[in-house]
Amino acid sequence: MNANAKPERTRLSAEDWEEAALSLIAEQGVNAVAVEALARQLGVTKGSFYWHFRTREALVQAALERWEQFGEREIISQIEAIPDPRARLPELFRRVAHELQAHRVYAALLKALDHPQVVPVMARVSQRRMEFLNTAYREAGMPPTEALNRARLTYAAYVGFLQLNFTLGLPRITHEEFDAYVEHMIATLTPA
Amino acid sequence: MNANAKPERTRLSAEDWEEAALSLIAEQGVNAVAVEALARQLGVTKGSFYWHFRTREALVQAALERWEQFGEREIISQIEAIPDPRARLPELFRRVAHELQAHRVYAALLKALDHPQVVPVMARVSQRRMEFLNTAYREAGMPPTEALNRARLTYAAYVGFLQLNFTLGLPRITHEEFDAYVEHMIATLTPA
DNA sequence: GCAAATCCATACTCATGCGTATGTTAAGTG
DNA sequence: CACTTAACATACGCATGAGTATGGATTTGC
Incomplete structure (x- = not known):
């Protein structure tokens, strides 16, 4: 035992x-x-x-x-398995929002960006994720230029959210408020 | 001399x-x-x-x-001087985008959030700025709940952008690309 | 069942960087 | 011009944490 x-x-x-x-x-x-x-x-x-x-x-x-190797895989493959391209992004948002526990390392590394060793790792990981978002937006029917900018914007919002709510403990957002925020994100950043 | x-x-x-x-x-x-x-x-x-x-x-x-005391003032008062409330947010976005030099300290502090002394300072500053965004969105005609969420989203996008482009040196974005990105932000995050 | 790897403990050295103790110089002030 | 105080120099102590040297203990292969 x-x-x-x-x-x-x-x-x-x-x-x-x-x-x-x-x-x-x-x-x-x-x-x-x-x-x-x-x-x-x-x-x-x-x-x-x-x-x-x-x-x-x-x-x-x-x-x-x-x-960097074993960190991402899970969610990406789950999302790619969704048949309807337009349904992927909202689902991605909701998944990520409710598995914030899995993002603790990422958040921890975000607040250690003065350490020179973490910068290239984070740069590579962020780059790959943004490219994933980019193709997701294109597959949802968005024209290429707009898709790239929207991917940048979305990922920046994700990173910033982690910083503001994990690292800084901004006024403890409630569970309902958080869900409403996620839906607001989907409505604002996702093509109709 | x-x-x-x-x-x-x-x-x-x-x-x-x-x-x-x-x-x-x-x-x-x-x-x-x-x-x-x-x-x-x-x-x-x-x-x-x-x-x-x-x-x-x-x-x-x-x-x-x-x-914390002498950092913000400038831009906020300039923006509040704009008469038309709906014109303030786009102008704010463009001002902030082109005075990134003034945000170097903020970016530097963002990547030092493991240091316990900077966390409360950044929390206060971020809180105040988000409240400024919040009222700006309400004054632009957005209903209160949506305005709050939009303010959160906008500020998160700002913070994330600093992290991705200042701290991580993601693939050097060109000047034209950057301007297009800012306009995309305005179109996406600002009420018509 | 014994040699050769493999894995670990003990006891150091050494650099860094904070803080302290105390002496020294340059401005004021009456 | 004595003398007080603000501003600095010099020379330490001391804790922390990385890295080394060396020897002892376990496996593992044959």
Whole structure:
């Protein structure tokens, strides 16, 4: 019983360190990733760490690239499975809105953009997502130029929303208010 | 001649330190505000600093509050001077779009939101600006609930745009593209 | 069942950056 | 011109956290 409450005294791999670093980033930001602190949390010491990684920078890099690979997939494939192109965008909005838990790492990285290592990762991820939005708008019947600008606008609104409501804790919006806001977004940013 | 190229060997005041800290924040982020580095830049040593401020934290706090006070005023009063309420929002968008230089501090603070001292300042500033947008939308004839949501959406788009284009250097948008984007924002987010 | 990897602990070094202690110079002020 | 105070210099202490050196403990392959 109780397979991993006491961390299941097995030996660690590099991936274990990367996962631990990622969840620490999600909770306390990139700057909180300190090797001795992480080691304590994993029940080992620095000696272990410096066997798996040459430097702290290498760990952060590996963790970020790991997140970049396994982070998105889920929702995108779900949305592409929807047959009617015009139904995809509203559905995308609602899905994203109600899985904000999955966006905690993204939000955490947004508020760590002074760290030079996260900037290129976030740039790539944001670029891909905006291109996804771009084709979604075109497939919904929007002319190319307008679709690109609308994709930019939509993704900017998403990023800004995370900043304003996650990072800054602006006056706690209620659940009903939030749903109304999402519907307002759909009505404003989505083609009729 | 040459009144302040060689820093004009006069003695410093607390305000001088705050201004220096602010411009350093705008260029290199909050974490770059180190007292010894700042002292070198001002041509003095730590001894001077710890006469004016009790701690580094106090300097950061003072600099942020200084920015909070003298940061906004300009544009808001200019916009309120426009007689036709429906003309204010488009004009606001265009003004803000072309004075992005003035928003460098705001962008710099956006990417330093892991620092606990900047969060409350940014929360207050963002709140005030959103309320300004809110009344602007109502004065343009929008019903209250919709106006509030539209204000949230607009400001989120603004914040997100700064993040995507300032902090992340997403594929250098051209001048014409940018103007077209602004007009698209106006068409999408502004009442006809 | 024993060697060679693999994984980890212990005990350091070293740089950075905040803060302190105390001495020194330049302005005022009576 | 004495003397007080604002503004700075110099030289420390001290905590934090990265990285190293080296040896001990476990696996794993043969």
